Amino acid sequence: MWDHVKLSLQSSMGRAMESLARLLPGILAFIVALLLFLFIGWILAWIVRRILAALGFDERMGRSAPTMAEWSPRLTPSQLVGRVVFWCFFTAGVMVGVSAFEAGSSENVVSGWILGYVPHIVGAAVLLLIGNMLARYVSRSVLIAGVNLNLSYARLLSMGVRWMILVLTAAMVLDHLQLGGDIVELGFGILFGGIVLALALAVGLGSRDLVSRSLEREASRVAEEQQPERVHHF
Amino acid sequence: MAGIEFSEETREHAKRIGSADIVVGVAGPVAPDELRARAETVVGLLGPSYASLRLILAWPSEEAGAPVGSLTGDQPTALTFFPFSWPGQAAGEFWEGVSAQQRAVLALAAQLNARACIVLGPDLAALHAHPLQLFAYAVLERQCGLVMPVYNAGRYDGLLNSGILAPLSRALYGRRLRYPLAFDFAASGAMCARLAGLESHQNNHGGNSLLWPATVAATQSAQTTVGQIRLDVHHQTASSGLDLSRVLTQIVGSLFQEMEACAAHWQRVRGSQPVPVWGAAPGEPPDAQPVDTRPMVDSFLLGSRNLDEVWRLVLPPNTLLDLRRLSRVAPEEFRMPNELWAGIVYDFALAYRLRTLSRAHLLGALTPLYLGWVASYIREVSALSHADAEQRLEQLSRVWEEKKPYLLSRWRWPDRFNP
Numbered sequence: 159m160w161d162h163v164k165l166s167l168q169s170s171m172g173r174a175m176e177s178l179a180r181l182l183p184g185i186l187a188f189i190v191a192l193l194l195f196l197f198i199g200w201i202l203a204w205i206v207r208r209i210l211a212a213l214g215f216d217e218r219m220g221r222s223a224p225t226m227a228e229w230s231p232r233l234t235p236s237q238l239v240g241r242v243v244f245w246c247f248f249t250a251g252v253m254v255g256v257s258a259f260e261a262g263s264s265e266n267v268v269s270g271w272i273l274g275y276v277p278h279i280v281g282a283a284v285l286l287l288i289g290n291m292l293a294r295y296v297s298r299s300v301l302i303a304g305v306n307l308n309l310s311y312a313r314l315l316s317m318g319v320r321w322m323i324l325v326l327t328a329a330m331v332l333d334h335l336q337l338g339g340d341i342v343e344l345g346f347g348i349l350f351g352g353i354v355l356a357l358a359l360a361v362g363l364g365s366r367d368l369v370s371r372s373l374e375r376e377a378s379r380v381a382e383e384q385q386p387e388r389v390h391h392f
Numbered sequence: 393m394a395g396i397e398f399s400e401e402t403r404e405h406a407k408r409i410g411s412a413d414i415v416v417g418v419a420g421p422v423a424p425d426e427l428r429a430r431a432e433t434v435v436g437l438l439g440p441s442y443a444s445l446r447l448i449l450a451w452p453s454e455e456a457g458a459p460v461g462s463l464t465g466d467q468p469t470a471l472t473f474f475p476f477s478w479p480g481q482a483a484g485e486f487w488e489g490v491s492a493q494q495r496a497v498l499a500l501a502a503q504l505n506a507r508a509c510i511v512l513g514p515d516l517a518a519l520h521a522h523p524l525q526l527f528a529y530a531v532l533e534r535q536c537g538l539v540m541p542v543y544n545a546g547r548y549d550g551l552l553n554s555g556i557l558a559p560l561s562r563a564l565y566g567r568r569l570r571y572p573l574a575f576d577f578a579a580s581g582a583m584c585a586r587l588a589g590l591e592s593h594q595n596n597h598g599g600n601s602l603l604w605p606a607t608v609a610a611t612q613s614a615q616t617t618v619g620q621i622r623l624d625v626h627h628q629t630a631s632s633g634l635d636l637s638r639v640l641t642q643i644v645g646s647l648f649q650e651m652e653a654c655a656a657h658w659q660r661v662r663g664s665q666p667v668p669v670w671g672a673a674p675g676e677p678p679d680a681q682p683v684d685t686r687p688m689v690d691s692f693l694l695g696s697r698n699l700d701e702v703w704r705l706v707l708p709p710n711t712l713l714d715l716r717r718l719s720r721v722a723p724e725e726f727r728m729p730n731e732l733w734a735g736i737v738y739d740f741a742l743a744y745r746l747r748t749l750s751r752a753h754l755l756g757a758l759t760p761l762y763l764g765w766v767a768s769y770i771r772e773v774s775a776l777s778h779a780d781a782e783q784r785l786e787q788l789s790r791v792w793e794e795k796k797p798y799l800l801s802r803w804r805w806p807d808r809f810n811p
Contacts (some may be wrong), residue, residue, distance in 0.1 A: 295750065298702065302756035305698050306637040308691055313698045318701045388683045389766070391636060 189257035195251025203244040210236035249280060282331045289327025293320045323348065396499035398586060400478040406503050409472065413445040413507040414528055417497025419490055419575070422451050424711060425435035427520070428473055430519055435471045437521035442528070450474040452493055466758040476500055486639055487646075490514075490575065491603040498579060499588035508532055509584045513575030517625045526621040526671050527578035535669075537616035538609040539578040541623045542570045542669060546677040547773050547781040549626075551766050554785050556644055559792040563799075564651060565657040566620055568666050572606040573643070575627045579605065586612055589692055601647040605638045611657040622671035640762060641755040659800060683774070688767035689726050693719055695760025702757045703771025704745040711735055718764070728768035730791040736761055738799040746806055766795055 212214070214235045226384055297320035304312025329346035332338050338345075418427065431449050435442075453475035478496055484588070494511050501509030508531040512518045518541075530539040543550070553571055561572040579587060587608055609616040651658070694704075696719040714732050721727075740758050744751055773781040808809060 202513065298750075298753050301698060302702065302753055304635075305695050306635075306691075306756060306759050308687075308694060310694065312694070388548060388681050389551065389770070391766075392554045392639070 182277040188255035191255040191258045192193060192248075192251045195254060196245050199244045199251070202247065206243050207236050207240040210239060215239075215378025249276070252276065270387040278335055282334045285327060285331050285334060289323060289330070293323040294329065296320070322350075322353070396478055396496050398476060398478045398496075398500070398503075398739070402478065402500075403503075403507040405474065405476075406500065407704070409448065409474070409504060411446070411505040411691055412472075412501075413448060413500035414523065414532075415448045415457045415497070415504055415509045416512065416514065416519075417494075417500065418449075418451040418507060418512050418514055418519075419493035419497055420452070422516065424453070424473075427451060427516065427519075430516060431473070432472065433522065433677060434519055436523050436760050438525060439521075445470075447471045448474050448504060448506070450476055450497060452496055453477055458726040474500075485642065487602050487643055488574075490697065491601070494603050496589055498584045501579075502581070502585040502588045503640050505581060506584065507581050508578060509581075511576060511577045512575060513627050516622060516626060517627055518576040520625075522671075523576070523621070523623050523625065526623075527576075527747050530621055530670055531578050531580050534619060534668075535580075535617060536619040537580045537583040538568050538605055538620055539619045540571055540606060540667075541574050541576050541625070542620050542671075543626070544622070544624045544674040544677055545626070547776075547778060548683060548770060549677075551558050551761075551769070552640070552643065554788075555733070555762065555765050555769065559734070559787075559789040560647065560651075560737060560741075561606060562664050562789050563784045563792040563796050564654075564661065565607060566664045567606065567610055567660075568664050569606050569622065573602070573604060576623065576625065577605055583609065583616065602643065602649070604650050615803075617668050619670045620667050621671060621675060621782075626673035636763075637756050637759045641752060641760055641802070644758065645744070645751060645755050648741050651741055652745050657805065659803070662796075665787075667786075683770050684725070684769050685767040686723060688763040688770075689723050692760050692764030692767065695757075695764075695794065699757050702749065702753065703761075705748050706754065706757070707736065713737065715761075726764075726771065728769055730788050731795060732769075733765045733788075734792045734795045735798065738795065738802070742806065744801050745803070 185274050215236050256276075297316045300319045301312055301316035309315065325346070329342055332342045416431075427449070435447060447470065449471060451474075454477060493514070497511050498509055508528060510524060510527045523541075527539055530536045551570070553573065554700065557572055558570060561663070562568050582603075587603065587605055606618065609618050685785075696715055700712075703715070707715070711732065714729075718728060718732075737758075740754060743749070743754055748754070769784075773784055776784065
């Protein structure tokens with residue numbers, strides 16, 4: 159009996175080693191393809207940055223599209239383009255690597271599934287990037303504007319805006335990755351709907367006194383404003 | 393030559409006029425009838441030395457009108473009223489609109505080959521015989537390329553100029569101009585052409601393109617003589633209708649942009665030279681009413697509590713420590729030292745250049761710090777005489793000059809220190 163057990167174990171180990179041996183060339187092909195594309199992407203990104211610098215791309219973008227520099231101030235436009243080129247080649251390297259894996263290991267199912275899913279991953283990554291940039295920019299804008307308007311709750315407002323944008327982004331990313339299905343949509347709808355309803359109740363019911371006090375203050379401020387200003391900044 | 397393209401009608405009228413000795417231009421929309429009435433009275437008071445001069449009084453109008461000549465009383469001074477128009481006449485916000493109108497006036501003067509151009513603010517506060525005489529004297533007799541005003545301002549007036557514009561311009565360009573950005577100034581014929589032709593150059597850097605005549609005079613020609621005249625004129629823009637943060641962004645942002653564009657020049661400048669001033673010293677302005685600085689201190693404290701994460705990207709640790717200490721002192725002991733304020737503005741200028749964060753955010757984050765300085769300054773000068781308050785501003789300007797090496801080293805080697 160122990161001989162049978164030993165034989166079964168040896169045969170299953172043999173099959174496992176055989177499967178691994180079949181996969182190894184594919185994995186090696188994947189790594190080689192990825193490294194090759196990484197190298198090409200790095201070279202091309204460098205060349206693109208040099209060409210754009212020679213063409214004065216940063217100065218022209220600053221004149222015609224200052225928004226780009228405002229959204230991502232630490233990177234110049236040419237650096238941004240260089241990074242986009244590099245990551246495009248990285249993505250291409252992954253896809254070619256998966257094809258090479260398929261060719262090397264005769265596993266068609268994996269590559270078909272991965273190749274079909276890569277655009278979703280890319281789209282989700284782009285959404286995540288844009289969502290994060292937007293959340294950071296808008297929350298900082300709200301914070302600074304709130305402080306300059308002397309709102310004591312400026313930081314709270316800024317955090318609320320940032321988290322709303324991040325939650326919205328997360329829901330869009332999960333939807334794009336086709337993860338969670340209806341649960342994500344329902345959950346997001348309930349969450350956002352709940353927040354909006356709570357705000358509406360708070361403003362409608364809780365701020366009656368605040369609104370009337372605010373109106374009284376405005377009315378008395380009109381009388382105060384008729385006094386001449388004593389400090390002139392300009 | 394000029395960046396301003398006038399309407400065809402205006403160009404034809406200018407060709408018909410040919411040339412002028414002095415162009416007096418109003419940089420903004422005015423009521424023509426009021427302008428004519430005042431101008432005729434003023435020109436009548438100019439004196440016999442102006443009898444042989446051809447004066448053009450120009451103002452922007454939505455519809456260009458034919459120039460109309462006028463002779464005033466016993467003085468046969470030839471005065472021509474010239475409403476002009478140009479297609480891009482849409483007024484920008486606050487100083488953008490003023491700068492655009494000033495450029496248009498200078499371009500018209502250049503087109504008319506004027507020997508001198510006097511630019512006045514649209515409220516016509518400077519449209520009097522004495523200011524016009526002083527401007528004309530400085531340009532025509534003293535051969536100044538640019539003449540800037542020294543307003544008889546109270547100690548709580550023009551605080552943005554006193555706190556940032558004047559000391560920074562002085563430290564950078566080495567000329568002790570009291571008002572580097574003004575509603576009223578005068579320029580020689582050659583300077584008009586230079587200033588008017590600058591629009592395309594300034595727009596190449598994007599963003600706000602205000603006209604900084606003093607910067608142009610300091611950087612574009614080392615031979616340009618600059619003078620100042622004392623004006624007992626008050627231009628007071630009501631601050632309540634304006635968003636301080638947006639105006640700060642516009643004006644200080646433009647100054648930082650100029651700094652970036654003229655870096656090769658101001659890095660070679662050391663110290664500063666006095667600029668000659670003409671005109672009798674007017675009487676002291678009336679005593680300013682006491683000001684409650686509490687709201688400004690509260691704005692500063694709110695900024696220090698909430699904007700720490702933004703200030704940390706721009707200011708070095710020792711400055712942040714000083715600000716934190718300042719936020720903990722009692723309101724009656726609130727004092728922002730000159731060195732701290734100068735360092736803060738220099739650090740913001742560097743962050744503007746390096747795009748450490750969005751420029752709009754950067755200048756928005758400067759507002760609470762500026763209000764903190766204003767509160768500190770008001771507390772210091774409230775008990776001083778007008779002369780002592782001016783002396784206090786002189787001390788502030790000297791500190792900015794002494795701190796310039798700090799700006800230079802960080803500008804040239806930004807990577808050596810990164811907060």
